[in-house]
Amino acid sequence: MEAYAETLKFGPMNTILLKSATLVNENQIYVSDVLIKAGRIDKIAPNIEYAGAMEINAEGLHLLPGMIDDQVHFREPGLTHKADIFSESMAAVAGGITSFMEMPNTVPNTLTQSLLTDKYNIAAEVSLANYSFYMGASNNNLEEVLKTDPKNVCGIKVFMGSSTGNMLVDNEQVLENIFREAPILVATHCEDEATIQRNLAEYKAQYGDALTIDMHPKIRSAEACYLSSALAVSLAKKFNTRLHILHISTAAEVSLFDNITPLKDKRITAEACVHHLWFDDRDYAEKGNWIKWNPAIKTEADKNGVLAGLLNDHIDVIATDHAPHTIAEKEQPYAAAPSGGPLVQHALPALLELYHQGKITLEKIVEKTAHNVATCFNVNERGFIREGYWADLVLVNLNDPFKVTRQNVLYKCGWSPFEGQTFRSEIVHTFISGKLAYSKGKFTTNETGMRLDFKR
Structure with a gap:
């Protein structure tokens, strides 16, 4: 290609x-x-x-059935030097992804119904794949969130941990109000901010400005992920919220979820991402900031635990969290380099490679990338090969083997964590x-x- x-x-x-x-x-x-x-x-x-x-x-x-990716960051509007809906939807289609659900931490953040409509209008003109966009939640936009139409918007996104952008929801009363009143599925990024800041302060006290990428999973630790995910689960149980926790990255978090059948009866579901199934902390030595993500890639035991959670149906879907940054941004020192990387073009080939390695079946790949996403989000008449x-x-x-190189990636950012x-x-x-x-x-x-x- x-x-x-x-x-x-x-x-x-x-x-x-x-x-x-x-x-x-x-x-x-x-x-x-x-x-x-x-x-x-x-x-x-x-x-x-x-x-x-x-x-x-x-x-x-x-x-x-084409992959339905329930978590991407296509960077439009406002960050189109990194990516845009046309370029990234093209890469997605080349990777066998037929539908995507895009996140609200663009510029401006998608915190009003008007801004949400603007993104849909852009996609209608340029997206090569089918599309939906999350409505973003903040500490002060509940009224706008409650206007979201369940029939044509995939969900509400809540950052319960800081990441790219400035959309952290850390007001406890606001969180309770969102979980109590949300009209549709609430999707959460779960990392406990207090734990992260405490860890960061400890590492800065010891190392000053000489922080390195191998410290990333210790600063954004497994404990931070578990505490935040446990809080989200407890709130969802308290208010019977339809909760979907994104990018589970630790073995410990898997225990928070049930494998209730049928899936349509589950009120609390979870997602794993391709990079947390492929990489572990041993890869930082070679890949460096190219595999810096939030939540962080953690240990081999965590990687294997997340895969086991998928196979035993405690984790329900596989996504990408496609989040491109420029080469120049990623080549900065660890503390300055942003988290995230491009994945949509190579997610399905990577999962099929895990199939070749005997780690997952073709049927399970299809279940987790298409059938279950359609079921979790109530997607109408997609996700299955049915008349x-x-x-x-x-x-x-x-x-039909192929090698990933910078010459054959389609992402606007021009690189891939799978290079080589x-x-x-x-x-x-x-x-x-x-x-x-x-x-x-x-x-x-x-x-x-x-x-x-x-x-x-």
Whole structure:
């Protein structure tokens, strides 16, 4: 794949026939044809014939429901020197992500309904993937938060720990009010600020300005994560809030969650991110600030504990927390370098690599990246390969290796934490609402994605 590869205007393809694809869907793997008409999955059957359809030979390829990424930072408006909705949605589509939910810590912060509408208007013009945007909460905007429409907004984002931007909600009464009155799902970033500040003061007293990246998981510690997540869970239980805790990074936090079935009955759910499943603190020596995230990447035991939590269904979904910064920003000393990194182009290939390593099944990858996200957020008619549903699909070749380099990344920031990594699986085609949005390094740029809606 070449960076910013040639774009093609495929034109409207109202009918597409996928022949002999190996479907991975709802805990089954089987070979079938799939007919797509008017954006939706019209028929799934062993042998479909349809005159005039655009026919794609999918023999030997695996067909997955497109990944729904419930946590990205695409940086528009206000931070477009790092990324923008067009560039990052392009990278997402190339990575098999068909829908994204974007966070409110842009500039200005998305703290009013008017600013939220502005972001939807931008996406309607430029996003290659389907999209939704979180309404942001602060210490003083509850009235605006309560105006959020549950049917066309994915959720409310609450920073219970400081991160990129200035949206920390640390007023206890405000937190209680949000958890008591929120009309829809509340998604939280959980790190206890008092613990982080205490740890930081101790390290500064000992090392002064000579702080280094290996100290990051000790400053933003496992204790800080557990205390904040435990508080969020207790508030949700007190007020029966629909709570979704983002980017679980410690083995200890997994114990806070249940594996209640069916998933739709769960009031408290949790997310793991690709980087916390892939890296651990031994990687700081090589990767440095390129893997500086909040919450921090922690120990091998934490990485393995988060994966175990996914496999036993205490953790419900996998996302990216895609959060790009420029190369110059990341090359600063540890204390000055911002946290976050770009992931959407390589998240699914990384998960498929974990499959090749025998750590997770294809069925579980699909469950955690598509089925469960749709269920947790009540996404309407997406996330499954079902007749009548929107055709958000990705065809992957499990045996077509490629190496990640700065020359083939699509992110506007121009780098990837996976640089130098060879993945054994590659995305071949991505379909967004029935349209062929990506095909072997080329993109359809004259068609945009759709705004997600929710059955609430």
